[in-house]
Amino acid sequence: MMRMRTLTQFFGFFFLRTCALFVVLILALLLGHIWQKGSGSLSWEFLSAAPRQGMTAGGIFPAILGTLCVTCIAAVLGMPLGIGCAIYLNEYAADTALTRVIRISIRNLSGVPSIVYGLFGVVLFVQLFKFGTSILSAGCTLGLMTLPWTITASEEALKNVPMAYREGALALGATKWQAIRTNVLPYALGGMITGTILSLSRVAGETAPILFTGAAFFLPELPKSVFDQFMALPYHLYIMSTQHHAVAKVRPLAYGTALVLIGLILALNLAAIILRARLRTMKKE
Amino acid sequence: MKHAEAVKKYRARKIEERFFHSLFFINGILVIVVLAGIFAILLKTAAPAFREIDLREFFFTVHWDPAGYEKESYGIIAMLVSTFLVTLGALAIAIPIGIGAAAYLCDVAGPRVREIAKPLIEVLAAIPSVVLGFIGIVVVNPMLAKFFRQPNGLNAVNGSILLAIMALPTIISITEDALVSVPRSFEQASLALGATKWQTIIRVKIPAALSGIIAACMLGMGRAIGETMTVLMATGCAPALPTSYLHAVRTMTATIAIELGEVPYYSTHYYGLFAIGLTLFIITFMINLVADLVLHNFQKMQR
Numbered sequence: 001m002m003r004m005r006t007l008t009q010f011f012g013f014f015f016l017r018t019c020a021l022f023v024v025l026i027l028a029l030l031l032g033h034i035w036q037k038g039s040g041s042l043s044w045e046f047l048s049a050a051p052r053q054g055m056t057a058g059g060i061f062p063a064i065l066g067t068l069c070v071t072c073i074a075a076v077l078g079m080p081l082g083i084g085c086a087i088y089l090n091e092y093a094a095d096t097a098l099t100r101v102i103r104i105s106i107r108n109l110s111g112v113p114s115i116v117y118g119l120f121g122v123v124l125f126v127q128l129f130k131f132g133t134s135i136l137s138a139g140c141t142l143g144l145m146t147l148p149w150t151i152t153a154s155e156e157a158l159k160n161v162p163m164a165y166r167e168g169a170l171a172l173g174a175t176k177w178q179a180i181r182t183n184v185l186p187y188a189l190g191g192m193i194t195g196t197i198l199s200l201s202r203v204a205g206e207t208a209p210i211l212f213t214g215a216a217f218f219l220p221e222l223p224k225s226v227f228d229q230f231m232a233l234p235y236h237l238y239i240m241s242t243q244h245h246a247v248a249k250v251r252p253l254a255y256g257t258a259l260v261l262i263g264l265i266l267a268l269n270l271a272a273i274i275l276r277a278r279l280r281t282m283k284k285e
Numbered sequence: 286m287k288h289a290e291a292v293k294k295y296r297a298r299k300i301e302e303r304f305f306h307s308l309f310f311i312n313g314i315l316v317i318v319v320l321a322g323i324f325a326i327l328l329k330t331a332a333p334a335f336r337e338i339d340l341r342e343f344f345f346t347v348h349w350d351p352a353g354y355e356k357e358s359y360g361i362i363a364m365l366v367s368t369f370l371v372t373l374g375a376l377a378i379a380i381p382i383g384i385g386a387a388a389y390l391c392d393v394a395g396p397r398v399r400e401i402a403k404p405l406i407e408v409l410a411a412i413p414s415v416v417l418g419f420i421g422i423v424v425v426n427p428m429l430a431k432f433f434r435q436p437n438g439l440n441a442v443n444g445s446i447l448l449a450i451m452a453l454p455t456i457i458s459i460t461e462d463a464l465v466s467v468p469r470s471f472e473q474a475s476l477a478l479g480a481t482k483w484q485t486i487i488r489v490k491i492p493a494a495l496s497g498i499i500a501a502c503m504l505g506m507g508r509a510i511g512e513t514m515t516v517l518m519a520t521g522c523a524p525a526l527p528t529s530y531l532h533a534v535r536t537m538t539a540t541i542a543i544e545l546g547e548v549p550y551y552s553t554h555y556y557g558l559f560a561i562g563l564t565l566f567i568i569t570f571m572i573n574l575v576a577d578l579v580l581h582n583f584q585k586m587q588r
Contacts (some may be wrong), residue, residue, distance in 0.1 A: 009483035019385030027409045088313030107319045111573035113511025115538045119562045175307040205413025208513040234415040
């Protein structure tokens, strides 16, 4: 009886361990495969030149630039709005029906399919605001997508600021806004920036929302203003692996693009993790 | 004079205070406005479609062929079935593995393993869907073709495997939260009665965390239904009613992604694609809302 039970436990734990190992293994295989096949096409020319000869040669510089541009616009739009919403929820709002609806909306926004954001962007930014299919339209669409994550992370950062900081300022006669500006925001800003970087890393790799709001198949010139169309890394990868007329021939370039995209996103993640660790040690001191 | 100045200053401060309060209030409301705005815009743009397409045709006929030679047809059954086929396949893979991995991280793994594994799972969540779609084409595709002896492996199974990978991080992290929040006393009572650690996990902790786990699976399902790029690239995109997992399928998201780039603005076809988007939005909204309520009740109960 006793042995039976320990045997079951042994196999049970073995199963659980296999599940966890499996997940980590998938990640390792995925990254390993792309590194192995993609590192060969990495070169200074690949990173700094435009595609040539019908995208069968040359580099991906316009796509890298395009992705950086839309990500910046997403940050400019998403960060202040996300932080503002978090300040309202954590500093001003009481626990009313309204705040509960706001919280449900935030959680639900993070579950809205990315292609639906794309449809929304087409109607709102491309047509209604007359931005056209452009960097600005795509950036704004991605900026809205970052909101739920930025808000959640910013609120977390605000919660970590001790109540006494606020009370100290208020006791000296500061208004609420003065207390927030001088005694809360400086301490929460690091956490807020970390959260924003993480949410940007998620939207930088999104394809569906920029598909119809501004990403272009191929552009002979770099975009001159935010009202121009652009090339983007994820869209470029999609084209190189499915839409190109010589898919097999450009496979190495597709691997290279995938590697650069993953590298960019992991770099953003790493930056956020390092920043978070820094903040934690600073707080301890 | 001095008194008047002080009053002035006081008033200015009060105005400033009120200004910032309303500014942040408006900013807070913005989230609701965005969500409602998405719904309203989809509804408004999809409305003309329902003036021109019969509702019964839209929801109850199989074929979607807006450029049909003899007759245009606007039915979403084939893509609805495709979407659910791929999603259910993904859940069948992701739920057991996800719960197993979460239980391992929560109850079996040591703190060091946990510290390494958790960021790795976050990294998995950060992999862009287009990269997974690419992996579907270059890795999973030849593997499936060989295994099932098919000419190619771009079919529903391929999509299911990739969506399972996408849903795993969501399922693992929320399930783990649910398992962690089960009160220690449950575990201690079970162990004190002589149960093994394994019995405690299976018969006490998982049942106690069940509603949280169900919510985790639903959120994973919501993610899988709404995913676009992976299914667009890896499922073959044949717009027919699938009868097996080895068929190429075309989901709702893939249909929008393929066709919206080609249709002229303000045509029936264009409005029809928004009608698909609206249907998709309502389905995922419902799933997320129910999951949210279940999770909220679970957390309240634990407290």
